[in-house]
Amino acid sequence: VKTDTIPLKYGAHRTGNRNDAEMERWRDYGLGQFIHWGVYAIPGGHWEGKSYNGAAEWIRSWGGNGAPANWKETYDNLYKQFNPTDFDAKKWAKQAKAMGAKYLIFTTKHHDGFCLWPSKYTEYTIKNTPYKKDIVKQVVDAYNAEGIDVYLYFSIIDWNHPGYRSAAPKTEKDSLAYEDFKQFTKNQLLELLERYPTTKGFWFDGTWDQAWIKQAGFTDALEKELRKIHPGLIIGSRFRADENGKRHFDSNNKLMGDYEQGWERKLPASYDVVAGRDWDCVMTIPPNQWGYNSDWKSSYVKTASDLSQMLMQAVSMNGNLVINFGPDGKGNIRPEEGNIAQQLGQWVSQSGEAIYGTRYAGLPKPDYGYYTKKGQQLFLTVFNQPVNKVLRLAIPRDYADEPKQVTVAGKKLEVKRIDMGMDRDKNLYYDVILPNDFNPKQPYVITIDMEKAN
Ligand code: JFZ
Structure with a gap:
């Protein structure tokens, strides 16, 4: 019996893995699809012909070197021209199904704060674009109709909300503003679960700010509430920190959340690194582009064969591989991604018995x-x-x-x-x-x- 554990109010609350049916279902997925979509798909990593030296969905944060004048203001008005007339959720879902994806993680709101559902807590939503219609609903319905589970990506960072803070609030004014932001965040999460009751889980992001890390009591209570109103909900380790500011693993080194959510564009080199834990790996096709970037020529683009090997590497160590797609501003999935989905799907369809519902074999990795x-x-x-x-x-x-x-x-x-x-x-x-x-x-x-x- 270990006695040297640090007493924690807001730590992991659980030792070891979940063993309910929902979590077993998650373990069986093997392959998932990530979709990053928002107004950043309009500039596609470029502005006035100049290429932003970062991930396309981060273009609003372009500073100094070469950034056009008033870029942020221009960005914040892009929603007024968001009109993805080619968007067809059923087409996406069919393609994902043919690729062999068993679940989808969909960006409801990225760091810019733009909501793809008509949230009643902000005006910065799809409702106020020329397109108007609820995109999250169409995606959830179309994917569910294909038998694909849907998880909602939600960024805690929100560059659009006046109360959002990155640094921990120092003044009374800041604190009040941040309290307002916390309530807003909670409202939106409850709203999402109410509107999309088939949601299987949240994939949280943008939780690394000091302001959020300092909210151990609030985030712990909020996670409990979400789980209570939506039994079986799956939440990874990237939502909250404990009272000592420890993320992913608490001060006693216990995983906080249902699976380790730290494998971003990388895979564990060997099983001992993740032994005994559930985990997912989220993977881009270019080196680091999540949102649509119109230029894929300037970097290496992974092939279907690269991805099938990554898939088996992940699954053989009890992880799920989630491959990202970034549709363009009109709602089209680019042909390169379409080809990958098709080629990977062809391979996956004949290799499925080794992928779905399988686990780590408990044997050393063979050279073959x-x-x-x-x-x-x-x-x-x-x-x-x-x-x-x-x-x-x-x-x-x-x-x-x-x-x-x-x-x-x-x-x-x-x-x-x-x-x-x-x-x-x-x-x-x-x-x-x-x-x-x-x-x-x-x-x-x-x-x-x-x-x-x-
Ligand atoms: C975040 C986002 O900033 C990015 O735009 C994208 O949405 C991605 C899925 O998530 O980026 C991250 C998140 C986590 C790490 C690195 C980049 N990490 O754990 O090292």
Whole structure:
């Protein structure tokens, strides 16, 4: 029993993972889609032909070097021309479904404060654009109709609200303004849950400001309230800090939230880094663009093959991979993203048994690719095809199960127990013999039916 724990009022409140049905469903997703959409899609990372040296959704914060005059003011008036006449939520949802996404994280409000739903707590919403119609509702309905769960991205940073503060309020005036902002934030979150009752969770962002970090009591109570009115709600570790200002993990190193939400454009290098935890990885297709940027030519653009490998890397370590899309100002998903969705989806549709509902296999990572498991089935997704057509599997002797039957695309493969003498006290070795004419053009899944070792 550990006795050296720091007493906390606003810490994790739970040790270990959630085990309810909603959380199991989250674990089964494997692949998700992120969508960043807002008025930043109009400039698309550029203003007056000049390119902003940062992520397109941050263009409002462009300072000094090369920024056009009155840029912020111009930005704050962009909503008056937001009219995405090509927007078709059903089209997006069909594309996401074909990609194999099981959930969507959708930006209801990014740092600029612009709301894609007609919030009654601010005028800076979709209602006051030429488009007028509720975009969040259309997205939620269309994705749900395709069987895709929806999570709401919500930025605590709000550059549009007069009470928003980044630094902790020092004066009485600041404090009053910030109290107003806290109430506003709470109102909007309750409003979102009321308007979109099929919401599965919130993906919070912009929670790193000192002003917010100092609100441990308020944020803890708010999280409890959200969970109470919406049982099963899933909230990651990026919402609140404890009373010592610790984020993600509290002062006793316990995860605050239902999953670790810190893997932003990066993946854990090995399982021990995330062992025993739930986590998601959110990934951009270019190096760092979430909102629409009209120029993808100046940077590396990940391929469907890059992303399928990242997907298996994530899933093999109990994480979900969430791939970001940034539709343009008219509501179109760019052709590059469309191609990726289509190509990745093609691969995912034939590899699904290794992706959905699978877990970390409890085995060392093989050089050939990635292991995942589901019950008594072990999957090896092969990215590196052995030229000798022999997949040599090392199964630790203390692993509970041993291979019974191995198949690829439904065809049984020959398996040989081998004994080369090397580390035979640690591992049992099995050679899976691939047919000589087996030359797949894409990574493929080997299914290994396991049985209890005796
Ligand atoms: C934030 C946003 O600022 C960004 O625009 C985008 O929405 C992204 C999904 O989230 O950016 C982050 C958030 C977290 C980290 C880095 C950038 N992080 O944890 O290192």
